[in-house]
Amino acid sequence: MTISWWEQKKTVKEIFMVFCRVVVLILLLLxxxxxFSELFVYLGIAQDGFIIQRDEFLIQREGLK
Numbered sequence: 001m002t003i004s005w006w007e008q009k010k011t012v013k014e015i016f017m018v019f020c021r022v023v024v025l026i027l028l029l030l031x032x033x034x035x036f037s038e039l040f041v042y043l044g045i046a047q048d049g050f051i052i053q054r055d056e057f058l059i060q061r062e063g064l065k
Contacts, residue, residue, distance in 0.1 A: 040046035 037046065
């Protein structure tokens with residue numbers, strides 16, 4: 001209810017819309033973080049998989065074949 005208090009929303013529809021905006025914002029921030037990590041890897045600034053360990057995913061995929 002903190003979101004509702006901050007936005008001064010009262011109805012269920014208004015609270016739901018604020019909740020949806022918060023979820024979308026969190027997803028955008030997550031995708032931006034992953035995007036920047038990929039950009040840093042591409043530019044050679046960071047090591048490959050410094051946020052997402054790709055080797056672990058590759059091993060898991062190869063094991064399934």
